[in-house]
Amino acid sequence: MNKQKATNKRYGVLLLIFISVVVNYMDRTNISVAAAAISEDLSLNSVQMGLIFSAFGWTYSILQIPGGMAVDVVKTRVLYPFILTAWSLATLVQGFVSSLAALIGCRMAIGVFEAPSYPCNNKIVTSWFPENERASAIAVYTSGQFIGLAFLMPVLVGIQEMFGWRGLFIISGIIGIVWAIIWYIFYRDPQDHPSINKAELDHISGEEHKNQPTADKDKKIQLSLSNLKIAFGHKKLWGIYIGQFCLGGTLIFFLTWFPSYLVEYRGLDFIKSGFLASIPFLAAFFGVLVSGFTSDFLVRKGIAKDIARKAPVISGMLLSMAIVGANFTDDTFWVIVFLSVAFFGNGLASIAWVFVSLIAPKQHVGLIGGCFNFIGGLSAVIVPIVIGLLVGGGDFKPALYFIAALALIGCSSYLFLVGKVQQINVD
Known part of the structure; x- marks a missing residue:
């Protein structure tokens, strides 16, 4: 009797997540493309624009924990298209507003509804991929943020050239709403997918999967103080939380201050800086793919998780930390x-989400993912302000030292706080 060949429906699901991440980052960063036109059209100064830039981070970071809780109790097929539609509507509305307060409100709304997105992504990968394939899957969908930032920027600039900054937001919002509909049509959990076969279900989670649907139906998550104590009461979890904040610090530098660094502190013209700015994003894209596939390869070869995942x-x-090298050269x-x-290096470290599924108690993956992204999201609020203070005197060197120091702290956090990679048992 021939063994049934497993289907590969999980790769189609991974494509859905990848595109969702691209849409996610399109709606986070289109404000940077429109910034100059908005500032001129609405007569906003740099301080007011700074408030608009940071407004997303306020709500995005604060709502990570509630967002993670929502992921634990709401079916992914319902939650994901809902939040996608909601943040896309907020993006679209930006094209119709004409005041500082309204723009800040829209950016805060985008942060609110994007907050559960990465805990959702992690939950989907946890349910659709076996443990020895998760780092690769996380690497693929995480690469969407770098690819989006590298290649979408010229597209967004072109849209603004043709339709103005208002048209940029309206078109971005429409794209997200259409994608939410597509997501709802095609996404299913593994046990509900109409064309997945038993061989793939067994590949994903073996014999354990047979009982998963019943377990999911019977499971009741109590959103209690005791669960928050679990989320914040373990050294291992604080290790990955601090590491994610430090990892986010480098990313936020490239999302916010990097173009200004090239133009204002390195004297490059806008067009040339736009081209050169895409190179580090491509490097990060390759870094995250190398990291994910190498890590899973090491796991399949029997290498200990402490090496395969943490290395x-x-x-x-x-x-x-190589970023400080830019302080010692004038050559572009x-x-x-x-x-x-x-x-x-930031791309290499971006598979850190795999530690949520490896370390978090099984029944609290969404909550721990929310806490993880909450701490990481705080970097979007704190790091741009700190850099602004450090460069106030016209010298960018202290800011690059600051980014390198964050990287060192993050490295130390994984070495000394995370320790042995093993799941926390709260039973």
């Missing part, structure tokens, strides 16, 4: 080389 993150954060080529090495 890419630790080595990536060490590479991120070498500036981009150092920054690209640093962002490649």
Whole structure:
């Protein structure tokens, strides 16, 4: 009797997540493309624009924990298209407002509804991929943020050139709403997918999967103080939380201050800086793919998780410290080389989400994911402000030292706080 060949429906699900991440980051960053036009059209100064930039981070970080809780109790097929539609509507509305308060409100609304997105992504990967494939899956969908930022920027600029900054927001919002409909049509949990076969279900989670639907139906998550104590009462979890904040610090630098660094502090013209700015994002894209596939390869070869999972993150954060090299050269080529090495390292470390599914108690993956992304999201609020203070005197060197120091702290966090990679048992 021939063994049934497993279907590969999980890769289609991974494509859905990848595109969702691209849409997610399109709606986070289109404000940076429109910033100059908005500032001129609405007569907003740099301080007011700074408030608009940071407004997303306020709500996004604060609502990570409630968002993670929502992921634990609401079916993914319902939750994901709902939040996608909601943040896309907020994006679209930006095209019709004409005041500082309204723009801040829209950015805060986008942060509210994007908050559960990454805990959702992690839950989907946890349910659709076996443990020895998760780092690769996380690497693929995480790469969507870097690919989006590298290649969507010229597209967004082109849309604004044709339709103005208002048209940019309206078109971005429409794209997200259409994608939410597509998501709802095609996504199913593994046990509900109409064309997955038993061989793939067994591949995903073996014999354990047979009882999963019943377990899911019977499981009741109590959103209690005791659960929050679990989320914040373990050294291992604080290790990955702190590491994610430090990892986010490097990313936020590239999302916010990097273009200004090239133009205002390195004297590059806008067009040239736009081209050069894409190079570190491509480096990060390759870094995250190398990390994920290498980590899963090591797991399949029987290498201990402490090496297979932690080595890419630790080595990536060490590479991120290369950013300080830009302080010691005036050659644009070498500036981009150092920054690209640093962002490649950030990409290597970006599979850190795998530790949520490896360490968190099974019944609290969504909550722990929310806490993890909450601490990481705080970097979007704190790091841009700190950099602004450090560069106030006209010298950007202290800011690059600050980014390197964050990378060192993150590396130390994984070495000394996370310790042995094993699931926390709260039974």
